[in-house]
Amino acid sequence: MLSKAFNKSLQQLWSVALLAIALALGSVSGAFAADEQSSQQQAAKTSDADLWRAVKAGESGYTTAQGVEAGVLINVAGNQGKDVRNQYLTPALGFAVVGVFGAFLLFYLVNGPSKLHHGFSGKMVARWSKADLWIHWVLAIACMLLIFTGLTIMLGRHVLEPYLGAGLWASLIYGSKTIHDFAGPVFMLAWVLCVVKWMPLQTFKLYDLKWFLLVGGYINFGPFKGKHPDSGFANAGEKMWFWTLTIFGLFISVTGVMLVLPGLDLPREASMAALLIHAISAIIIIAFTIVHIWMATVLSEGGMECMKSGYCDENWAIQHHNLWYDEIKANGSLKYKD
Numbered sequence: 001m002l003s004k005a006f007n008k009s010l011q012q013l014w015s016v017a018l019l020a021i022a023l024a025l026g027s028v029s030g031a032f033a034a035d036e037q038s039s040q041q042q043a044a045k046t047s048d049a050d051l052w053r054a055v056k057a058g059e060s061g062y063t064t065a066q067g068v069e070a071g072v073l074i075n076v077a078g079n080q081g082k083d084v085r086n087q088y089l090t091p092a093l094g095f096a097v098v099g100v101f102g103a104f105l106l107f108y109l110v111n112g113p114s115k116l117h118h119g120f121s122g123k124m125v126a127r128w129s130k131a132d133l134w135i136h137w138v139l140a141i142a143c144m145l146l147i148f149t150g151l152t153i154m155l156g157r158h159v160l161e162p163y164l165g166a167g168l169w170a171s172l173i174y175g176s177k178t179i180h181d182f183a184g185p186v187f188m189l190a191w192v193l194c195v196v197k198w199m200p201l202q203t204f205k206l207y208d209l210k211w212f213l214l215v216g217g218y219i220n221f222g223p224f225k226g227k228h229p230d231s232g233f234a235n236a237g238e239k240m241w242f243w244t245l246t247i248f249g250l251f252i253s254v255t256g257v258m259l260v261l262p263g264l265d266l267p268r269e270a271s272m273a274a275l276l277i278h279a280i281s282a283i284i285i286i287a288f289t290i291v292h293i294w295m296a297t298v299l300s301e302g303g304m305e306c307m308k309s310g311y312c313d314e315n316w317a318i319q320h321h322n323l324w325y326d327e328i329k330a331n332g333s334l335k336y337k338d
Contacts, residue, residue, distance in 0.1 A: 081272035089279045093154055096287040104294040114218045115301050116315050117226070124311035124337035125325070133310055135197065139190035143289065145183040149176040150282055184256050191249045198242065201233045207323070208236035217320075218299060233324040237295065244288045252281040311337045 128136075152160065153176055161169045207230040211217075216237055217228035234242065255278040258266060266274070296303050302316040314336075317325040328334045 081276055084276060085279060089276070089283065090154055090158070093151070093279070093283050093286070096283045097151065097290070100287045100290045104291065104299075108294070108298060111218070111220050113299050113301050114220070116313070116319060118315050118319075120302065120316075121314045123314040124305075124309070125314050125317050125328075126310065126335040126337065127306050127312045127317070128310040130310065132197070133307065135190055135193045136307055138186065139194055142183045142187035142190055143285075145179055146187055147282075147286055147289065149180040149183070151286075152176040153180065154279065181260055184253075184260065187249075188253045188256075191245070191253065195246050195249075199246075202239045202242045204236070204239055205232065207231070208239065211236035228319055228322070230323050231321050232327075233321060235320065241288055241292050244284065248281040248284050251277055252285065255281070309337075 152172065156169075156173060156176070160172070164172065211229040211231060214224055214227050214229045216235060217224075219225060219227075255274040258264060258271065258274040259278060296307070300320065302313045303320075305316075306312045314325075325334075
């Protein structure tokens, strides 16, 4: 009986011991599993952080999608270009419109227009051909459409959108983009004709420097009053406007084609560069367009008639373009309106 009781106790002891060992081994195993799981989670976090860091840096990964730079999730150059546009170019565009217009308005209020010293003669001298007038007005209308729609696209969400409903704003921005795209080719065609036909008349001469020094003879007070510098067919200001339109018109045309034709499959950096160059060129052209309109309308008495009929008053020609008037009078090409 004693032996049986002893054996039974021994079995129970072994059972307890084995259970304790099993529990201990399970605890150790669980600890190792927990450590392994923690290590895996940490590795996953590190891997995710490295991946996100690479994505934000613009590194290319792998994708089955087709297209240029399809493996790049974030366009770093695009984000940087967007910041440049929003922080610098948009305010510059606002200044080009408000600042330049305001400056000429102030000048007009203080100085007044440039009057004809001897009044209108009543004799009209041929200055522009019918073809010149067509080129000018097609270019002018296309340019104005591009300016107003471009201003809506770049400044509209800051100036107009807060005061318009979502539906009206969506229609306005869609219409502006559509008109902008269709006016572009018309502008480019007229721009080419303008450059080819008028370039021979736009070469700078030494006397153009004096025109700048005397502010074109438009100042009506102080030592500049009554002084009109020599000028050929185009004065120095008109030549500057022409070459500005020629150079930046080329930039705006090339970049416009790059932006409007998605089939070109350009790299993102090239597209953003085109967008920035397009905006900079537009700002410069808009500023010079405002100057050109002021000079041709309210600041120069009799100046607008040139582009309405192709003729200018003889006294206007003598006062503002004396060298050209003397030339056509000397060579016999002076022609009066019947």
